Amino acid sequence: MDPNEVDEASSSKMSGGGDFASVMGFSGFGKKARTFDLDAIFEQTRRxxxxxxxxxxxxxxxxxxxxEEGESSKAVKLSVHSQRDKAAAATSRKQESECSSDSSSDSESELIGPPVPPQHTVEEEEELVGPPLPPGYTGSTAYSDDDDDEEQAQDDDDDDDDNPVKxxxxxxxxxxQHGTKTVSALGLDPSGARLVTGGSDYDVRFWDFAGMDQAxxxxxxxxxxxxxxxxxxxxxATGDVILVVSGNAQAKVLDRDGFSVMECVKGDQYIVDMANTKGHTAMLNCGCWHPKIKEEFMTCSNDGTVRTWDLNSEKKHKSVFKPRSLQGKKVIPTCCTYSRDGKLIAAGCQDGTIQIWxxxxxxHTKFHCRQAHTPGSDTSCLSFSYDGMTLATRGGDDTLKTWDIRNFRKPVNVAAGLTNYFAMTDCCFSPDDKLLVTGTSVKKDEGSGKLVFFDRATFQRAHEIEVTDASVVxxxxxxxxxxxxxxTGNGLAKVYYDPVKSHRGAKLCVVKSKRKEKQAEMLTQDYIITPHALPMFREARQRSTRKQLEKDRLDPKKSHKPEPPVSGPGRGGRVAAHGGTLSSFIVKNIALDKTDDSNAREAILRHAQEASENPYWVAxxxxxxQPVPVFAEESEEDEEADNEPEWKKRKI
Known part of the structure; x- marks a missing residue:
């Protein structure tokens, strides 16, 4: 064939785009992409x-x-439910397939991914994701077990919330261990870092939870x-100072380290009207800080008054409240407290009354309850609830009562049989205001003191803790x-806590191991190593400590060898021999001196020869x-005169 004819044929083939693309092998590259109507798909899915x-x-x-009707109807309904779900799912899939078939005719032939297995059916598509269900399962969905577990856990939590004992x-x-006598006072700072305890042994002890170990x-x-x-x-309220109320008439304020900040003034006990005195005149019974004003505190005393004080003014009280009996006579307050908002002042008195100003x-009192407790019994504690509506009182008549401030005529609840031998037995509310706690007293070797918990709503004994074989004060x-x-009454201060529910406090010190006691140290001469020193300055290398100690033992200075006794008359202020003491020296030289000094003249002349030969002081x-001294000589007449009897001597 002619080459020109070949070129013409090739050009004619190239002119035919389809033939050329099929020959080259990229006939499918120019195929139009499949299109979808997204709006229609989304709308159908939403419906x-x-x-x-x-x-x-x-x-x-x-x-x-x-x-509610029965289990039989439930089974029928489950089957209906499953059939309707299957029908709805089949309908939705059918609509989606129609939509996709309308958008592209040849989409089925060119779908991406492996082919669907032949065993796959419509029913398998409707099964929920998860492990296969057991043969006897009749539940509605595969998630019912999980839902039941969550509901059960929530029910348990609700039970815990409803049961405050947990x-x-x-x-x-x-x-x-505070001591051996009654722990009559407890105090915790607002942060809970330090605890302070006071007792009948007059001691106040400070405890730091963060600084203590297991000791x-x-x-x-x-x-x-x-x-x-x-x-x-x-x-x-700020935790920087501590109010100390003791058996004397003057309250004290200490700082966190125990140093005195203020001492209240003592009043004049010869003034009849206690409102005219500057302070208390008798023993204090109780005291507390104002919950809102950090400089104000209150005390009550046997002088029949409740006084408020200002921390910055120690010369005189701030105000005076005088409890009065039904006849208008003076009554001794045994305990006092502020309300939670600080607007009310409550006092429990010896005649069994509770008076609130x-x-x-x-x-004049704002609330006054006559015979709240048995007359003559000391009300040991007053405590307001956290909501401020309920007042709990612990009486010396072995009762615990709660009162509603809005209706203060009669108690809301009463619990009896709670033995109380102390004038400072506490009662307090739990942080969630659902429980009321108090302690019971026992005599020696007659049982254990208990911490009793009462449900505030029903006032039933919810829980008890046996603390120790002594009273809980x-x-x-x-x-x-x-x-x-x-x-407690035997000098112990116990702290109860839960590792999960409690925070800090006792949890900080129980995890710290005890510090090792320091052993007695033996001082030895330090050995300095100088390897590059000259031979004349180089010290001999220390081989063992034992040899060095033996050498130090022979050295009188290092071993502190006692000085030997002094021989001879003595030197350096030390007395020689005869016991070596001052008393022995006096006995030897003075007490046992046999010289007779009854004749003064002879005693003086005994030193005349030595004074003339060795004059030292005056001569x-x-x-x-100075003239030469001439001493008179004794004559016979003088001797005869001395020998005369007393009755012949001339009286001068």
Whole structure:
């Protein structure tokens, strides 16, 4: 063939695009891409989802009705539910397939991915994701077990919330040894870092939870009021100072380290009207800080008054409240407290009354309950609830009562049979205000003191803790730490806590191991190693400590060898021989001196020869002017006169 004809044929083939593309092998590269109508697909999917949700809601309503009728109807309904779901799913898939078939005719031939297995059916598509269900399973969905577990857990949590006893932190305890006598006062700072205890042994001990180890030793002990029993201890609202109320008439304020900040003035006990005195005149019974004003505190005393004080003015009280009996006579307040908002001042008195004043009106009481407790019994504690509506009182008549401030005529609840032998037995509310706690007293070797918990709503005994074989005097439930502090009659301060429910406090010190005691140190001469020193300055290398100690033992200075006794007359201020003591020297030289000094003339002349030969003191100064001394000699007449009897001698 002619080459020109070949070129013409090739050009004619190239001109035909389809033939050339098929020859080269890229005929499919120019195929038009498949297109989809996305708006139509989204709209159809939305409608299907709405229909399904409506079906599910209707079926759930029917299920709730069927459960009340019986289990048989429930099984029928489940089958109907599954059939409708299958039908709805099949309808939605059919619509989607139609939509996709309309958008592209040859989409089925070019779908990406492996082919669908032949065993795959419509029913398998409707199964929920997860492990296969057991053969005997008849539930509605595969997630019903999980839902039941969550509901059961929520029910358990609700039960815990409803049962306040489970919130009591009493799984663990530590014991702080205050002393051997009654722990009559407890105080915790607002943060819960430090605890202070006071007792009948006049001591006040400071405990730091963060600084203590398992030895549980206090870091400071002092007697701020000398020989007076500690009645009350309380930190201020800011925790920087401590109010100390003791058996004397003057309250003290200490700082966090125990140093005195203020001491209240003592009043004049010869003035009849106690409102005219500047301070208390008799023993204090109780005291507390104002919950809102950090400089104000209150005390009550046997002089029949309740006084408020300002921390910056120690020369005189701030205001005076005088409890009065039904006849208008003076009554001794045994305990006092502020309300939670600080607007009310409450006092429990010896005649069994509870009297409450407005803080700004000190004359007439705002609330007054006659015979709240048995007359003549000391009300030991008053405590307001956290909501401020309920007042709990612990009486000396072995009762615990709660009162509603809005209706103060009669108690809301009363619990009897709670033995009380102390005038400072506590009662307090739990942090969630659902429990009320108090302690019971026992006589020696007659049982164990208990910490009793009452449900505030029903006032039933919810829980009890046997503390020790002595009375439970003080109790304190700290809201931040969620720990209970207890003071007992045998000198112990116990702390109850829960590792999960409690925070800080006792949890900080129980994890610290005891510090090792320092062993007695033996001082030895330090050995300095100088390897590059000259031979004349180089010290011999120390081979062993034992040899060095033996050498030091032979050295009298290093071993502190005692000095030998002095021989001879003595030297350096040391007396020689005869015991080597001053008394032996006096006995030898003075007491046992046999010289007779009854004749004064002979005693003086005994030293005349030595004075003339060795003049030392007076004679050298008068050698030129002093005449020669001439001593008279005794005559026979003088001797005869001395020998005459007393009755013949001339009387002068």
């Amino acid at each position: 299907t989802a709405i229909e399904r949700s409506q079906h599910i809601i209707e079926e759930r309503e029917k299920e709730s009705q069927m459960e 919130k009591i932190p009493d799984t663990h305890e530590i014991t702080l 549980l030793q206090s870091f400071r002990s002092l007697q701020p009021c000398e020989c007076h029993q500690i009645h009350s201890l309380q930190y201020s 407005d803080r700004n009106l000190s004359v 003080r109790c304190l439930w700290h809201p931040k730490l969620n720990q209970i502090m207890v003071g 050298p100064a008068y050698t030129q002017t």
